Amino acid sequence: MIPFDFEYYKPDSITEAIQTFQDIESQGKKVIYYSGGTEFITFSRINKLSADAVIDLKGIPECQVLESLGDLLVIGSAVSLNKIAKSNLFPLLGQAVKQVADHTSRNKITIGGNLHSRLIYREGVLPLLLADAQVKIAGKEGEQVLAFEDVFQQEMKLGPGQFLIQILVEKSYASYQYISIKKTKTSKVGYPVVSLAAIAKDSQIRAAFSGVCAYPFRSAQMEAALNDSSLSIEKRIEQALSRLPAPIVNDIQASREYREFVLINALEDALDALKGAIS
Amino acid sequence: MQDRTGTAVGKPIQRIDAVEKAAGTVRYIDDYTLPGLAHAKLVKSSYAHAKINSIDSTEAWKVPGVRAIITGKMFPYHIGPILADRPPLAIEKVRYYGEPVAIVVADHEHQAKRAAALVKVDYEPLQVVNSVRDAFQTGAPLVHENSGQYMKIISNVYPVQGTNIGSHIKIRKGDFIKTWEACTTKVKETYSFNLSDHVALETRSTRVEIKSSGKVIIHTTTQSPFTIKKVMNQFFNIELGNIIVHTTIVGGAFGGKGTVQLEPLAYLASKAIGGKMVKLNYEREEDLITAPCHIGVEATISLGTNKDGKIIAGQYTFLIDSGAYTDQAAGITRAMALDCTGPYNVPNVWCDSYCMYTNHPYATSFRGYAHPELTFAVERTMDQLAKKLSIDPIELRKMNTIQPGDTSPTQSVITANNIGDTLKCLERARELIQWDEGQRLEISNNKIRAKGISTFWKTSTTATNxxxxxxxxxxxxxxxxxxxxxxxxxxxxxxxxxxxxxxxxxxxxxxxxxxxxxxxxxxxxxxxxxxxxxxxxxxxxxxxxxxxxxxxxxxxxxxxxxxxxxxxxxxxxxxxxxxxxxxxxxxxxxxxxxxxxxxxxxxxxxxxxxxxxQRHLTPMDKETGFGKPGPWWSVGTQAIEVEWDTRDYTYKILKAVTVLDGGTIINPATATQQMRGGMYLGLSFASSEAFLFDEGGIVQNPQLRTYQIIRFGEQPVEYLVDFIESPAADGPYGARGIGEYGVIGMAGALANSLSAAAQVELNHLPLIPELIWKTKKEHLK
Amino acid sequence: MIKNGSSKSVVKLHVNGDSHEVTIRSADTLLLTLREQLGLNGAKRACENGDCGACTILINGEPMHSCLSLAIESINQPITTIEGLKASNIQETFVEKWAIQCGYCTPGFILNCHALAETEPNATDEVIEEWMQSNLCRCTGYQEIKEAVKTVLQAKTNKI
Missing domain, CATH: 3.30.365.10 (Aldehyde oxidase/xanthine dehydrogenase, molybdopterin binding domain)
Structure with missing residues (x-):
């Protein structure tokens, strides 16, 4: 039961959404964009979030696109995680988002919602970091296409009133060998202790992580260590661990020490899975 | 015993409630509503231990639809099923995180909820008692300053004023001290686990109205409608004849709906708005931590044998984490003592079972009532004893099985009529788990298969009447x-x-x-x-x-x-x-x-x-425990086979076995359902469940997303259930009780199998891979 | 554009083949609306957090946690609840396989199973597990439910 009242808008177009946002905001109200809505509903129920109005983006056709267009894969922000997985358009992304929540929830959770999650995991981020993805953003100045890594810095950094329309990925990224690993405390359905996505491109491994630090990340320094063929696998992992961008998380899913142990295993698994494709 | 004609008893007759349940048309308590129904929401403590300086409801009253805001002042008295130590709404101080502090009643649920969030409580934090061990220390902060003055509702509860001991039950059988000296082999180990929860899918829910005639009508999710009548009569001075308790089919209970919590709150809420019907429905978070949960335990067991491996002396110390109030934990403290040995003949017993107050959510009965918990400790000790004696774990159990002519810890005489056949259960379980092919097998580079066994008993510790x-x-x-x-x-x-x-x-x-x-x-x-x-x-x-x-x-x-x-x-x-x-x-x-x-x-x-x-049951003697607690003991053996990964410490449960002597089985199909369900509940508890507390005693995982229970696909690959049917002379057609039994040996069997697999002693729950990893790491140091 | 203010309004929901008028707040979940407005109590309120599956219903044939949808989001979409699956063979199979004890999780499991049988009747064990992990049961230990689901899928593929 959500304790507070709010207004609900479901615009049919991008311009209508932007206009609605401005109109409501100018009335001094707190307005937020709404996609799958699962986090809005659950956080509002426990008084951890509130808004005077929500703008549901699911009615905007551009946000519902899921297709291959020339050299690009185009994924609308309001497409559900299950649709992405089932389409097999970008298999690594499909695998990564299949590890979010449970199957039924994934009919509701959208990729846009996952990228904007208030939790530290946001596993949809990992493949996008690996694939040098771009994102199409709507704002009052119009639409712009930006590099995902510029927009995502520990979290999505969109300006006020802006929202994510689409994710654009070069098609070639769908064909690289990949692996996606999620390790949990006990049950498969649960927050990750470690989540890892990796691809082999140009005989090099690219790896991105979630659950390890307080935000999802890809690290050039860690990749350099993992790709250092002068070192044994063990040493590469040891080096990579010494270059983590932030402290390893210590929480109720796992202690810092155990998480490190799980991360080492996951890295071994990833290097092993991609061993034919990397040097 | 009655003669059977074989028309219905012993047949797998389909459940008479299944068709409607499949159709989704069964109405449970929360499925009823009616126009004008008022809704209550609780204001709950945000501290585990704090003095309440003041409560300010000014802002809450501004929410439209609010009809009443009730605090502990409306009913400043203590209630409880065994020891009356709990105010329905906190007075003067709060003793656990999530404790009800005030009730807001409004026309609509969302209004009540919004207003509840606006009630401002000024707390002065007090030092938190965050474990049974801390609670037991001399000079520990007191959860209850005046426990000695609380009213005793039934006998066999002994709070110790000026300590955190809510009750202390003793067993003194034979001469433990002298015999212990003479033992040739001894083990002494300590076991522990935190409080956890029942997690019935249906959360608790109540509707109460007070008619102008004085009739109080209570619709509620309960296992104990007549206990609710008793409580409302005893503490609220309502004539028994004026109290009507109604319950529908209940959506799972597991002991958690056996006690009384919501009904008095909803009664106070209704009273505050002139008797109109009020609904109080717990959200999952409230059902997990505000409502009573499952005990935590720290147990220390010492067993001593003679040179033949016969156990001749046993000492059992149980510190039961009952949380902020004793509720049924005081009865569980007694139950843990009276069956403390497990189904083994121990001629000299010394047991101290303590019900400890802490600043944790309070505990009540949980399927098995002390037995899954004590059996975990006893059966781990049996395996460690077998190792020390170099005897096969099953052989050690067979040598020591309690038999007709022996006496229980409370010196009740065991007869062929009042106990099942433990040896038969052990033998059958041995076959089903294929024990003789080896307890620990390396099946590949990093996979180990290992088995663990657990024997158990339980008497039905009902009221003597x-x-x-x-x-x-x-x-x-x-x-x-x-x-x-x-x-x-x-x-x-x-x-x-x-x-x-x-x-x-x-x-x-x-x-x-x-x-x-x-x-x-x-x-x-x-x-x-x-x-x-x-x-x-x-x-x-x-x-x-x-x-x-x-x-x-x-x-x-x-x-x-x-x-x-x-x-x-x-x-x-x-x-x-x-x-x-x-x-x-x-x-x-x-x-x-x-x-x-x-x-x-x-x-x-x-x-x-x-x-x-019930016939001829007696309470226990305060100093020795002497007494007859129950009419019979059902006994059984359970076993688990796991496949454990030596590299990442994860494991899969391959087989779960139960062999139970429950007397005549009235319906083999529902009995098997009960056993499997019990095994799953026990395994879920043992493998993944526990509340996690921060330093302030705040529960860190009050949702099913973080309080994880076993999901579809994580259950044992195979459940094997068999019954030995030694008829009970007193039972209907020779039946004994079976409902709780599937749970009892699971934690012990799982811990024994994983201890064998990982070759370390796993004496704490839940058995998450991280725990095995950590234990192994410390062992190798 | 669909708009709904912060006070109550009347909207239409399409449930089990019929159109129904309901009075809702924007903040009302579909679960609450089905239960309190339409008396369709087969969807159970058990966690309101998307963790347990007891409130599962079908929207456009896809299983959804009705606690994770707003009623206002669900207008113009076909909704199926357990009450809309009268005497289906899935329900019979759950009874025959002893897959029901307290019954609280049952409607959610049956609807999820129904959607699985309709969309992926040839589902592997892995897929069955992926789908069914969305629903919690505390009574059965899942063995009987697993047998029931597999029997339902088998019957479906045999028919095709």
Whole structure:
């Protein structure tokens, strides 16, 4: 039961959404964009979030696109995680988002919602970091296409009133060998202790992580260590661990020490899975 | 024991509640609403231990629709089932995170919820008692300053003023101190786990209204409608006759709905708005931590043997984390003591079982009532003892099994009639788990398969006057309807009672109707639906009601057939002459009395009634524990096979075995359902469940997303269930209780299998891979 | 554009083949609306957090946690609840396989199973597990539910 009242808008177009946002905001109200809505509903129920109005983006056709267009894969922000997985358009992304929540929830959770999650995991981020993805953003100045890594810095950094329309990925990224690993405390359905996505491109491994630090990340320094063929696998992992961008998380899913142990295993698994494709 | 004709008892007859449940049309308590229903929401403590300086509800009152805001001042008294130590709403201080502090009543649920969030409570944090070990220290901060002054509701509860001891139960059997000196082999180990929860899928929910006549009508999710009456009478001064408790089919309980928490709150809420009906429905977070949960334990067990491996002395120290209030934990403290040895003959026993107050959510009964918990500790000790003695774990258990002629820890004499056959259970479980192929097998580079075994017993620790009643009404079509306050909470009790009726009356199952709901105003008194006691108590009451009805049927038929009652027999929907079965009368023609051809009528409706009450049970002696706590012991053996990964420490449960001697099994299919369900509950508890507290005693995982239970696919690959049926002389058709038993040995068996696999002693729960990793790491240091 | 203010309004929901008017707040979940407005209580309120599956219903044939949808989001979409699956063979199979104890999780499991049978009747064990992990049961230990689901899928593929 959500304790507070709010207004609900479901615009049919991008311009209508932007206009609605401005109109409501100018009335001094707190307005937020709404996609799958699962986090809005659950956080509002426990008084951890509130808004005077929500703008549901699911009615905007551009946000519902899921297709291959020339050299690009185009994924609308309001497409559900299950649709992405089932389409097999970008298999690594499909695998990564299949590890979010449970199957039924994934009919509701959208990729846009996952990228904007208030939790530290946001596993949809990992493949996008690996694939040098771009994102199409709507704002009052119009639409712009930006590099995902510029927009995502520990979290999505969109300006006020802006929202994510689409994710654009070069098609070639769908064909690289990949692996996606999620390790949990006990049950498969649960927050990750470690989540890892990796691809082999140009005989090099690219790896991105979630659950390890307080935000999802890809690290050039860690990749350099993992790709250092002068070192044994063990040493590469040891080096990579010494270059983590932030402290390893210590929480109720796992202690810092155990998480490190799980991360080492996951890295071994990833290097092993991609061993034919990397040097 | 009753003779069986084999028409219904022992048959896998389909549950009579299943079709409606599959259709989704069963209405549970929360499924009812009505116009004008008011809603209550709780303001809950955000500290585990704090003084309440003041409560400011100014802002809350501004929310539209708010009709009342109630604080502890409205009812500044203590209630409780064993020791009255808990104010329904906190007064002066809060003792756990999530404790009810105030109630907001409003027209709509969202209004009440919004207003509840606006009630400002000014707290002054107090030092938190965050573990039983801390609670036990001399000089520990006190959770209750005046526990010695609380009213005792039943005997066998001994709070110690000026400490955090809510109760202390002692067993002194034989001469432990002297014998211990003489033991040739000794083990002493400590075990522990945190509080956890029942997680019934249906959260607790209550509606209460107070009629102008003074009648208080309570609709609620409960295992104990008559206990609610008792509490409302005892503490709120309402005449028993004016209290009506109604419950529907219950959506799972596991002991968690056996105690009384929501009903007094909803009563206070209704009272505050002039008696209008008020609904109080717990959200999952409240159901997990505000409502009573499952105990935590720290147990230390010492076992000593003679040179042959016979256990001759045992010392058992239990520190039970009962949380902020004793509730049923005080009874669990007693139950843990009285069966402390497990099903082993230990001639010299020294047991101290302490119910400890801490600043954790408070605990109540949980399926197995002390036994899954004590069995984990006992069975881990047995395995460690077997290792020390270099004896096969099953052999050690067989050598020490308690037998007729031995005595229990409370010096009750064990007889062939009051206990099942433990040795048979052990042998059958050994076969099913294929023990003899090896306890630990390396099956590949990093996979180990290992087995663990656990034997258990449990007596039904009911009140010494626990009882049940049954009313059997016949309809004009010859069908019967049973009214009995045994509650259907998923265990299939109504089906079992129908089978007993079918067997006794030799009637088709489709002629037997059972009132699924329970209403204290027309159902006879029933102690509670807990303690695996319902088949036994209600089954005996139902048999008595059948016998009463048979006698009435024969009397009416003897008039119709112009013969003596003694000549008659009942069966197949008829009453007939024994020597000439073709000569008789249909039950439908006499169910509402017999009518002569001239219109005169005699006898009237056949209404059988029956009752049963426990016999010769006694409380325990304060100093020695001497007493007779229960009518019988069901015994069993369980086993687990795991596949453990040496590289990442994860594991899969391959096989789970239960062999139970529950006496005659009335319905093998529902009994198997019960066993599997119990095994799963026990495994979920043992493998992944526990509340996690921060330094301030705040629960870190009050949602099912972070408080994880086993999901589909994570259950054992194979469940193997078998029954040994040594009939119980007193039970209906020889049945004993079985409801809780599937749970009892699971934690012990799982821990034993994983300890064997990882070759370390795993003495703490839950057995998450991180725990095994950590234990192994410390072991290798 | 669909708009709904912060006070109550009347909207239409399409449930089990019929159109129904309901009075809702924007903040009302579909679960609450089905239960309190339409008396369709087969969807159970058990966690309101998307963790347990007891409130599962079908929207456009896809299983959804009705606690994770707003009623206002669900207008113009076909909704199926357990009450809309009268005497389906899935329900019979759950009864026959002893897959029901307290019954509280049952409607959610049956609807999820129904959607699986309709969309992926040839589902592997892995897929069955992926789908069914969305629903919690506390009574059965899942063995009987697993047998029931597999029997339902088998019957479906045999028919095709």
């Amino acid at each position: 626990a009882q049940s009643g049954a009313i059997l009404k016949f309809e004009a079509d010859g069908s019967v309807n049973l009214n009995c306050a045994a509650i259907e909470l998923g265990q299939g009790t109504k089906t079992i009672l129908a089978q007993i009726i079918a067997e006794r009356l030799k009637l088709e199952m489709n002629k037997i109707h059972i009132t699924m709901e329970v209403n204290s105003s027309y159902d006879p008194h029933q102690w509670r639906t807990v303690a695996s006691s319902t088949t036994f108590l209600a089954g005996r009451a139902v048999l008595a009601a059948c016998d009463d009805a048979i006698s009435q049927l024969k009397r009416t038929a003897s008039i119709a057939l112009k013969c003596s009652k003694e000549d008659l027999e009942v069966g197949g929907g008829r009453v007939y002459l024994k020597p000439n079965p073709d000569y008789g009368v249909q039950i439908k023609d006499i169910a509402l009395g017999y009518q002569y051809p001239n219109g005169h009528a005699v006898e009237g409706q056949v209404v059988g009634h029956g009752k049963y009450i």
